[in-house]
Amino acid sequence: MKITEMHVTPIAISDPPLLNAAGLHAPYALRTIVEIVADNGIYGLGEVPGSAATTAALEAAGEVVIGQDPFQLNAINAAIQQRLGPDGAANRDQTPWNPRRLTHIFSAVEVACFDLMGKAVGRPVCDLLGGRVRDRVPFSAYLFYKFKGAGGALGFGTDPNATGWAAARQKAALDPDGIVAEAQAMCDAFGFKSIKLKGGAMPPDEEADAILAMYEAFGPGTPLRLDPNAIWSMETAVRIGKRLEGVLEYYEDPVRGQEAMAEVGKAVTIPRATNMCTTSFDDIPGSVRLHSEDIILSDHHFWGGLRASIELARICRTFGRGLSMHSNSHAGISLAAMAHLAAATPNLTYACDTHYPWQSEEVIQGGRMQFDDGAIVVSGEPGLGIELDRQALAQLHEQYKACGLTARNDEVEMQKVQPGWQFMATRW
Amino acid sequence: MKITEMHVTPIAISDPPLLNAAGLHAPYALRTIVEIVADNGIYGLGEVPGSAATTAALEAAGEVVIGQDPFQLNAINAAIQQRLGPDGAANRDQTPWNPRRLTHIFSAVEVACFDLMGKAVGRPVCDLLGGRVRDRVPFSAYLFYKFKGAGGALGFGTDPNATGWAAARQKAALDPDGIVAEAQAMCDAFGFKSIKLKGGAMPPDEEADAILAMYEAFGPGTPLRLDPNAIWSMETAVRIGKRLEGVLEYYEDPVRGQEAMAEVGKAVTIPRATNMCTTSFDDIPGSVRLHSEDIILSDHHFWGGLRASIELARICRTFGRGLSMHSNSHAGISLAAMAHLAAATPNLTYACDTHYPWQSEEVIQGGRMQFDDGAIVVSGEPGLGIELDRQALAQLHEQYKACGLTARNDEVEMQKVQPGWQFMATRW
Numbered sequence: 002m003k004i005t006e007m008h009v010t011p012i013a014i015s016d017p018p019l020l021n022a023a024g025l026h027a028p029y030a031l032r033t034i035v036e037i038v039a040d041n042g043i044y045g046l047g048e049v050p051g052s053a054a055t056t057a058a059l060e061a062a063g064e065v066v067i068g069q070d071p072f073q074l075n076a077i078n079a080a081i082q083q084r085l086g087p088d089g090a091a092n093r094d095q096t097p098w099n100p101r102r103l104t105h106i107f108s109a110v111e112v113a114c115f116d117l118m119g120k121a122v123g124r125p126v127c128d129l130l131g132g133r134v135r136d137r138v139p140f141s142a143y144l145f146y147k148f149k150g151a152g153g154a155l156g157f158g159t160d161p162n163a164t165g166w167a168a169a170r171q172k173a174a175l176d177p178d179g180i181v182a183e184a185q186a187m188c189d190a191f192g193f194k195s196i197k198l199k200g201g202a203m204p205p206d207e208e209a210d211a212i213l214a215m216y217e218a219f220g221p222g223t224p225l226r227l228d229p230n231a232i233w234s235m236e237t238a239v240r241i242g243k244r245l246e247g248v249l250e251y252y253e254d255p256v257r258g259q260e261a262m263a264e265v266g267k268a269v270t271i272p273r274a275t276n277m278c279t280t281s282f283d284d285i286p287g288s289v290r291l292h293s294e295d296i297i298l299s300d301h302h303f304w305g306g307l308r309a310s311i312e313l314a315r316i317c318r319t320f321g322r323g324l325s326m327h328s329n330s331h332a333g334i335s336l337a338a339m340a341h342l343a344a345a346t347p348n349l350t351y352a353c354d355t356h357y358p359w360q361s362e363e364v365i366q367g368g369r370m371q372f373d374d375g376a377i378v379v380s381g382e383p384g385l386g387i388e389l390d391r392q393a394l395a396q397l398h399e400q401y402k403a404c405g406l407t408a409r410n411d412e413v414e415m416q417k418v419q420p421g422w423q424f425m426a427t428r429w
Numbered sequence: 430m431k432i433t434e435m436h437v438t439p440i441a442i443s444d445p446p447l448l449n450a451a452g453l454h455a456p457y458a459l460r461t462i463v464e465i466v467a468d469n470g471i472y473g474l475g476e477v478p479g480s481a482a483t484t485a486a487l488e489a490a491g492e493v494v495i496g497q498d499p500f501q502l503n504a505i506n507a508a509i510q511q512r513l514g515p516d517g518a519a520n521r522d523q524t525p526w527n528p529r530r531l532t533h534i535f536s537a538v539e540v541a542c543f544d545l546m547g548k549a550v551g552r553p554v555c556d557l558l559g560g561r562v563r564d565r566v567p568f569s570a571y572l573f574y575k576f577k578g579a580g581g582a583l584g585f586g587t588d589p590n591a592t593g594w595a596a597a598r599q600k601a602a603l604d605p606d607g608i609v610a611e612a613q614a615m616c617d618a619f620g621f622k623s624i625k626l627k628g629g630a631m632p633p634d635e636e637a638d639a640i641l642a643m644y645e646a647f648g649p650g651t652p653l654r655l656d657p658n659a660i661w662s663m664e665t666a667v668r669i670g671k672r673l674e675g676v677l678e679y680y681e682d683p684v685r686g687q688e689a690m691a692e693v694g695k696a697v698t699i700p701r702a703t704n705m706c707t708t709s710f711d712d713i714p715g716s717v718r719l720h721s722e723d724i725i726l727s728d729h730h731f732w733g734g735l736r737a738s739i740e741l742a743r744i745c746r747t748f749g750r751g752l753s754m755h756s757n758s759h760a761g762i763s764l765a766a767m768a769h770l771a772a773a774t775p776n777l778t779y780a781c782d783t784h785y786p787w788q789s790e791e792v793i794q795g796g797r798m799q800f801d802d803g804a805i806v807v808s809g810e811p812g813l814g815i816e817l818d819r820q821a822l823a824q825l826h827e828q829y830k831a832c833g834l835t836a837r838n839d840e841v842e843m844q845k846v847q848p849g850w851q852f853m854a855t856r857w
Contacts, residue, residue, distance in 0.1 A: 072552060073560035075775055122550040124500060129557070131736060132501035282747045289717055308559060311736075312743035319710045319744065347503055 015152030022201030028156030045117030443580030450629030473545030
């Protein structure tokens with residue numbers, strides 16, 4: 002089996018005006034869709050966070066992916082590395098969502114190859130990763146502070162005819178009551194049993210108040226997480242941590258860097274999680290030396306694919322780290338890949354993050370994937386168990402071209418609302 | 430696809446009177462062959478070091494393997510663990526060659542499942558492990574001090590009609606000249622480019638003399654290794670290490686335990702390798718903390734199978750460990766599995782160990798696998814690329830029953846030659 006075609010399609014999917022430490026989500030989240038076609042006519046799909054640079058790198062990678070056997074993942078990785086150059090400081094920009102180019106680009110190709118392999122041998126992807134340890138992958142409600150609006154051309158547009166979650170997700174959430182209402186609407190709509198609040202957007206005590214309000218509303222049986230995206234000072238992180246001991250399931254990146262995270266661990270008893278201070282295998286020795294976190298949030302898009310994520314899972318077992326899963330705004334190809342990976346990872350024991358409820362568009366046939374009582378039921382169909390909706394892909398590609406965005410920049414977006422607003426590495 | 434049968438067959442293969450720190454090889458090496466048959470008639474093969482206890486544990490495991498889908502490796506592992514109990518101190522005896530029961534038993538089943546999967550989907554096993562990074566897997570000449578003889582009923586039996594390596598391997602090797610002659614005969618016959626000497630059998634300076642004699646005979650282009658199996662004192666390890674700086678490629682387990690190995694590293698500049706102080710994922714944190722070795726000798730039989738070995742390879746890359754491969758006396762099923770694993774492991778950059786030239790019998794069709802200029806050419810056939818010779822298996826099973834051995838015990842064997850001989854954890 003040889004790969005004969007690789008199609009790289011940047012798309013833009015509507016995204017609501019969600020707030021975070023870096024600013025504000027643009028009206029569109031960018032993703033890049035990879036389709037690999039083999040000489041037997043079978044195709045496989047991959048999806049990664051998008052940008053013009055990612056599209057260009059994937060197109061360059063495609064030159065060396067064509068002609069390869071999709072089972073030869075090591076050879077494909079080596080060929081892409083030869084084409085793009087190795088990962089390293091020169092190939093790493095400073096945003097947490099677009100870190101190591103080769104790793105990132107390979108992840109998209111690898112997932113598409115797994116989809117292709119699975120279809121070729123008649124097996125779901127999880128069966129090519131050691132087999133399923135669970136049939137249902139629980140996800141977490143992922144709450145944001147937000148302005149009124151639900152994405153689309155302006156970001157702040159609303160649909161007066163929307164009902165259910167589509168109506169609820171248009172609402173503003175700027176205080177504890179708004180966050181609790183958002184949580185209740187999201188959990189009612191999707192059945193999530195764990196809740197994460199994206200923090201770093203409001204003064205820290207307000208965010209702690211929101212967590213405590215959810216604790217009050219949902220009770221101790223609902224795991225709660227808070228993620229200020231490393232924008233807090235040590236003093237703030239410790240003080241807020243003390244307020245939330247016994248309340249949070251985990252405390253995600255309250256401060257920046259492994260050393261600071263380790264210091265928080267000495268002062269606060271809540272388990273610490275990260276997708277910012279330990280984000281690659283290169284960071285693991287420092288993590289072990291410093292004990293910078295208790296839980297690593299994996300992300301196959303950033304750790305180098307599904308096999309690399311399974312290897313990360315072994316490292317977590319070996320060094321006593323818990324394992325959860327990070328998410329960006331994404332469509333169904335990524336959600337399917339995340340579900341297959343989680344299904345095959347024995348020690349992925351936390352509900353995974355997903356931004357999926359915030360998006361409304363889809364590139365897969367049949368439209369949006371459905372959560373069943375807060376979980377994705379892992380497909381038993383060959384490959385990822387999804388098919389590409391080519392018309393939807395074309396529309397979302399047109400939307401990409403029309404929207405004019407070429408990279409995620411939450412700071413610029415925030416400046417449209419609050420002129421002069423600037424990202425600060427430590428705000429509070 | 431469901432597993433409908435699992436056959437566990439202990440065999441005994443002739444082994445010469447090879448000397449090592451634990452004593453003397455018995456006339457027969459024990460292996461256990463696992464055959465798994467699926468409902469579509471396809472079968473897969475596995476092989477592990479044998480003993481009556483291993484046979485019993487595999488038979489117990491078979492009760493829960495039957496009925497499983499061979500792709501569901503995680504479920505199979507969980508079922509075996511439920512049947513046999515988890516690994517742990519209680520399930521670990523003190524010999525380095527039979528450490529963790531669940532890990533060991535699962536490795537045999539997992540290889541057989543990979544063989545079965547590969548045959549089912551028409552792919553060599555290495556393609557199910559990420560694909561090949563090399564088509565040829567180099568192996569190392571594995572030298573032993575030895576008495577005259579070539580295995581069989583008495584161990585010391587010789588065949589006056591033998592020619593080539595079969596004649597050479599009957600000879601005694603008890604001094605540097607004997608070791609050099611053995612090395613030359615083995616390298617001539619198989620084309621090996623690296624040479625390992627199993628030490629711990631003679632006074633340390635004699636073993637160093639043998640290494641220096643080989644350095645003289647083969648020149649600096651032939652990597653040399655010495656493995657005293659942890660039987661030396663710190664003083665001896667440092668003193669001999671100093672003699673061999675600039676001569677050895679690596680220094681394998683000169684002393685016992687991670688702490689002592691770390692101390693050697695502070696005094697001797699030769700890279701240190703181990704298959705004794707870091708032999709499981711549980712040992713990795715100590716290895717990292719102490720830097721107990723520079724190179725880990727993996728062994729899929731003891732680390733929990735092929736996927737676990739790939740995960741170990743990632744850990745080695747992550748923590749700057751080199752990776753080589755350990756061997757016991759074995760037949761062709763293990764050799765094929767080792768070759769497929771090595772073919773799919775990017776950072777397995779050392780020639781692998783193998784005892785294979787010392788054995789003469791085989792359970793696979795076509796007889797003994799052939800080395801091509803010191804390497805195994807990785808099969809492109811489905812699965813492991815081998816088929817079972819059922820008549821040979823039956824004969825070697827009869828040999829197992831007739832020989833009366835139920836476990837490896839090199840001390841007892843040595844006492845037959847030197848009454849009263851006792852193993853000493855630190856001899857020199």
